Amino acid sequence: LPIPLSGILNGGYEYEFYSYPKLGERIQCRSIYRDIYQKQGKAGPMVMVLIEDEYRTADGRPLLKSLNTMIMR
Numbered sequence: 001l002p003i004p005l006s007g008i009l010n011g012g013y014e015y016e017f018y019s020y021p022k023l024g025e026r027i028q029c030r031s032i033y034r035d036i037y038q039k040q041g042k043a044g045p046m047v048m049v050l051i052e053d054e055y056r057t058a059d060g061r062p063l064l065k066s067l068n069t070m071i072m073r
Contacts, residue, residue, distance in 0.1 A: 011048065011069030018062040026058040034067065047072040 021027055034050040048071055055064040 007073050009071040011071045014067040016065040018064065021057060021063055028056050028058060030054045044073065
């Protein structure tokens with residue numbers, strides 16, 4: 001994202017585990033921007049970026065979903 005803010009902070013991760021992969025299974029990952037919004041902090045504007053990663057086996061069985069929050073200021 002071309003945002004003119006110089007600092008990036010890790011706002012944390014959330015995980016949902018569904019199942020474990022079997023040895024030798026192919027795994028697919030899909031990433032999407034879940035949300036992007038701006039907040040006003042004490043030191044100025046902050047942009048919050050929420051990125052969701054979803055991991056599945058090649059036959060579509062869900063393995064893991066993670067939500068990463070990035071804070072740009």
